[in-house]
Amino acid sequence: MEEKKFKRTLVTAALPYANGPVHIGHLAGVYVPADIYTRYLRLKGEDVLFVGGSDEHGVPITIKAKKEGVTPQDIVDRYHHIIKESMKGLGISFDVYSRTTSEMHKRTASDFFKKLYEKGEFIEKTGQQLYDEQARQFLADRYVTGTCPHCGFDHAYGDQCESCGTSLNATDLIGPKSAITGNVPVLKETKHWYMPLDKWEPALRKWILEEHKEWRPNVYGQCKSWLDDHLQPRAVTRDLDWGIPVPIDGVEGKVLYVWFDAPIGYISNTKELLPDGWEKYWKEKDSRIVHFIGKDNIVFHCLIFPAMLMADGSYQLPENVPSNEFLNLEGDKISTSRNWAIWANEYLEDFPGKQDVLRYVLTANAPETKDNDFTWKDFQQRNNSELVAIYGNFINRALVLTNKYFDGVIPEAHDLTDYDKQTLEEFKGVKGILEDNIEHFHFREAQKDAMNLARIGNKYLADTEPWKLAKTDMARVETIMNIALQICANLSIAFEPFLPFSSEKLRGMLNMEKIEWEKLGHIDILKAGNKVEKPVLLFEKIEDDVIDAQLLRLERIKQENIINNFTPRAIATPSTIDDFGKLDIRVGTVLECSKVKKADKLLQFKVDDGLGGRTIVSGIAKFYEPEDLVGKQVCFIANFPPRNFKGIESQGMILSAEDADGRLIVIGPTGPVKPGVQVK
RNA sequence: GGCGGGAUAGCUCAGUUGGUUAGAGCGUCGGAUUCAUAACCCGGAGGUCUCGAGUUCAAUUCUCGAUCCCGCUACCA
Numbered sequence: 001m002e003e004k005k006f007k008r009t010l011v012t013a014a015l016p017y018a019n020g021p022v023h024i025g026h027l028a029g030v031y032v033p034a035d036i037y038t039r040y041l042r043l044k045g046e047d048v049l050f051v052g053g054s055d056e057h058g059v060p061i062t063i064k065a066k067k068e069g070v071t072p073q074d075i076v077d078r079y080h081h082i083i084k085e086s087m088k089g090l091g092i093s094f095d096v097y098s099r100t101t102s103e104m105h106k107r108t109a110s111d112f113f114k115k116l117y118e119k120g121e122f123i124e125k126t127g128q129q130l131y132d133e134q135a136r137q138f139l140a141d142r143y144v145t146g147t148c149p150h151c152g153f154d155h156a157y158g159d160q161c162e163s164c165g166t167s168l169n170a171t172d173l174i175g176p177k178s179a180i181t182g183n184v185p186v187l188k189e190t191k192h193w194y195m196p197l198d199k200w201e202p203a204l205r206k207w208i209l210e211e212h213k214e215w216r217p218n219v220y221g222q223c224k225s226w227l228d229d230h231l232q233p234r235a236v237t238r239d240l241d242w243g244i245p246v247p248i249d250g251v252e253g254k255v256l257y258v259w260f261d262a263p264i265g266y267i268s269n270t271k272e273l274l275p276d277g278w279e280k281y282w283k284e285k286d287s288r289i290v291h292f293i294g295k296d297n298i299v300f301h302c303l304i305f306p307a308m309l310m311a312d313g314s315y316q317l318p319e320n321v322p323s324n325e326f327l328n329l330e331g332d333k334i335s336t337s338r339n340w341a342i343w344a345n346e347y348l349e350d351f352p353g354k355q356d357v358l359r360y361v362l363t364a365n366a367p368e369t370k371d372n373d374f375t376w377k378d379f380q381q382r383n384n385s386e387l388v389a390i391y392g393n394f395i396n397r398a399l400v401l402t403n404k405y406f407d408g409v410i411p412e413a414h415d416l417t418d419y420d421k422q423t424l425e426e427f428k429g430v431k432g433i434l435e436d437n438i439e440h441f442h443f444r445e446a447q448k449d450a451m452n453l454a455r456i457g458n459k460y461l462a463d464t465e466p467w468k469l470a471k472t473d474m475a476r477v478e479t480i481m482n483i484a485l486q487i488c489a490n491l492s493i494a495f496e497p498f499l500p501f502s503s504e505k506l507r508g509m510l511n512m513e514k515i516e517w518e519k520l521g522h523i524d525i526l527k528a529g530n531k532v533e534k535p536v537l538l539f540e541k542i543e544d545d546v547i548d549a550q551l552l553r554l555e556r557i558k559q560e561n562i563i564n565n566f567t568p569r570a571i572a573t574p575s576t577i578d579d580f581g582k583l584d585i586r587v588g589t590v591l592e593c594s595k596v597k598k599a600d601k602l603l604q605f606k607v608d609d610g611l612g613g614r615t616i617v618s619g620i621a622k623f624y625e626p627e628d629l630v631g632k633q634v635c636f637i638a639n640f641p642p643r644n645f646k647g648i649e650s651q652g653m654i655l656s657a658e659d660a661d662g663r664l665i666v667i668g669p670t671g672p673v674k675p676g677v678q679v680k
Numbered sequence: 681g682g683c684g685g686g687a688u689a690g691c692u693c694a695g696u697u698g699g700u701u702a703g704a705g706c707g708u709c710g711g712a713u714u715c716a717u718a719a720c721c722c723g724g725a726g727g728u729c730u731c732g733a734g735u736u737c738a739a740u741u742c743u744c745g746a747u748c749c750c751g752c753u754a755c756c757a
Contacts, residue, residue: 218751221684225752229683295685295751325685325750364705369693370686371750378692378706385706389719397716404715445694448705455705455720462721467714541717598681601756619756636757643757646681653757 006288006319008047010281011038012266013092014293015055015100018079019064022086023341024374025334026294028362029324031092033443034292036363039093039497040438043517049281051269052087053098053105054080057243058258072242076101086344090355091500096273100265108268109261110247112312113236117248121311122193123233131188132178144176144185190239193246195260197231200307204231207317208302216441218369219323222298231303236260263305266291282315289318298323322441325367329374330554339557342374342550350550356499357383357539363447363498376554380547383539391454391491391502392539397461398484399509399535405470410485411478412528419463420483427456427487428521434494443498450494457487482528485510489525493517502538509533584639585655585679587669588614593626599646605629605654607636610676617650620664633668635679 013034016022022031031052038050056076065072080099087097098105116122130144178185208215208223215223236257237246243255255261270278281287291301301321309315328334334341347358361379364386365372402408416424430449437446466480488506493515496503507515510532512525519525526532588607596602601619603626616636635655642649656664 216685218685222752223684225684229753299752365692372692381706382692384717385719388717393716393719397720399716401715442694444692448694451705458716458720461715462713465713465715467716470715535716537717539717596681596755599755600681617755617757621756640757645757646755650757655757 007286009288011050013052018054018056018076025327028327029294036497056101062242089348098269104272105268109264128187129190130185194233291321356502387539394457413482431521486523589675593629608675614651617645618654
């Protein structure tokens with residue numbers, strides 16, 4: 001495919017949600033790759049902007065605030081600050097890092113909505129929603145809890161059940177309760193605006209499926225999957241008070257839905273940086289927009305936000321949306337709520353001066369094509385056997401030798417031998433390969449290419465053996481050391497996008513003032529006669545005890561999680577023996593048990609109830625082999641109305657205990673009883 | 681169950697528009713060396729390219745099916 005020429009590039013990185021600090025998953029997935037890409041373009045002298053900011057609206061923030069007894073603003077102030085500092089600490093070189101509670105953003109998002117509203121791009125729909133009469137407000141999403149209609153979990157939220165993972169509407173919940181007052185809400189009519197995504201489906205289809213076949217397979221495939229399933233209108237407003245007020249006259253108590261508000265943050269942040277110059281980055285045809293995101297955000301950045309931009313009509317669509325998969329930690333999913341993460345701010349405290357080590361490991365191990373695993377042992381090994389042994393060691397050798405033989409003065413290069421030329425030829429080739437990899441978002445490979453320069457350097461010294469020649473042929477040693485130092489200078493350029501702190505440190509030792517990407521591959525970067533400094537170690541070995549301490553910390557968190565998981569839930573509202581008596585609970589013997597076809601979780605039972613038997617369907621297929629249950633006695637509720645599952649009529653409900661890890665264990669009598677007896 | 685992504689050396693990954701002995705780094709084993717952070721350099725071992733079938737003169741690569749992992753989705757009284 002022919003390369004397009006762009007005059008400027010706008011790089012965005014997914015807006016971190018301001019309800020917690022950032023962790024290595026965010027860094028590996030989004031911020032480090034985006035930073036590498038941006039630094040590379042800057043180094044090439046291209047016109048590039050790198051924008052980001054905290055995403056500070058949405059219900060989880062208000063809930064968290066409520067829990068802590070502070071305002072939502074307090075929460076976002078706290079985390080915005082921590083996140084911003086972490087980014088800075090790790091050298092994520094945003095040109096602007098703002099937030100969606102900024103005045104600029106409020107105005108921008110509001111205007112964006114207004115324009116689409118006035119163009120008639122929204123559909124109005126009136127529907128019933130849960131309303132808390134005491135708090136006098138509608139209960140969106142997580143403001144309402146109740147029993148999940150699917151799995152029976154009794155602390156499901158209005159938008160999702162965290163037990164079974166199903167997406168819900170608040171009105172689906174059984175026995176809904178307001179999270180604000182605990183009252184039972186009532187249904188009340190409310191009006192909302194919807195974005196008709198279906199209208200943009202043909203345009204999106206053409207744009208992605210025909211014009212962007214080069215996108216990563218995961219991104220392209222995911223988009224295709226959504227488009228083939230057809231897009232539905234999506235609400236752009238919510239009944240909440242935390243967010244950007246819907247800018248329509250006479251509308252009160254409604255805000256823009258966070259998914260609509262957040263991506264506009266990219267625009268408002270650009271505006272904040274360049275109040276007069278922002279538009280050309282977003283609107284001119286020779287601008288390239290690149291969104292760095294995680295795979296959970298593909299639908300928003302590839303379908304929904306572009307649809308919004310199309311509806312506006314004046315914006316460019318992204319040129320690429322490099323999306324990474326997920327990073328695991330020591331074999332388990334990273335989880336904010338379970339504290340299973342390495343937090344950026346904590347890393348910076350525990351490993352001062354080692355920002356580049358984390359950057360290096362996260363890039364070397366980036367989940368570019370599939371989920372990947374971060375382990376502390378790998379972290380240590382990559383530091384010790386790659387950064388220290390290959391890169392740091394080469395720099396140290398070159399500088400030690402220069403100081404030893406030439407008192408730190410860079411010697412002249414004389415006639416080059418064939419071997420010298422061969423070495424130089426090899427390292428000149430690195431530039432093109434490296435560029436190609438970065439431009440195609442293959443940062444893992446690109447970083448290897450940079451490391452290859454250090455390998456070439458080590459081999460050069462090993463093969464030419466200047467420490468031996470120093471006794472016989474000092475002129476030759478001068479040439480060798482000149483070349484070795486030029487390779488050092490090249491390394492500081494090649495690694496600048498990846499390891500900016502070390503590159504700077506290295507430039508300090510070489511007394512290099514500035515660097516340009518185009519100099520990569522040249523051997524005249526350092527002038528003979530200039531001095532280099534005495535070497536300090538570019539990287540230091542990480543000993544076992546440091547790694548053991550981190551592993552211990554994770555082990556402790558695991559233990560704590562197990563303990564926390566066992567905290568029994570609060571006792572439910574008072575009940576009576578009469579309520580219990582309404583349930584007809586009986587014991588039955590399992591006669592047959594099999595998996596339900598086309599369902600992952602369902603088992604179909606034939607249970608001897610002493611009355612000729614009955615069929616019961618239960619969602620425990622993940623925890624039992626069907627044959628293991630045959631002959632077992634189980635408790636079931638016998639007087640529920642029948643219900644259909646995948647075409648099978650279930651005549652009752654088998655009772656299970658839910659263990660701390662979510663496993664379901666079927667309940668039965670401790671000794672054999674006659675099928676059909678009652679449980680009292 | 682549907683859809684999407686993945687499965688290549690002990691580990692992390694490249695790669696193949698189908699074509700002689702499938703690559704790299706780390707690890708491992710052996711050798712050499714001492715300028716260097718017990719580092720570097722050289723060499724060896726290590727792969728039925730997840731499995732099965734098909735197309736083909738030829739399949740790790742294309743097609744179909746199966747298995748396993750991740751995600752979305754459905755079911756989950």
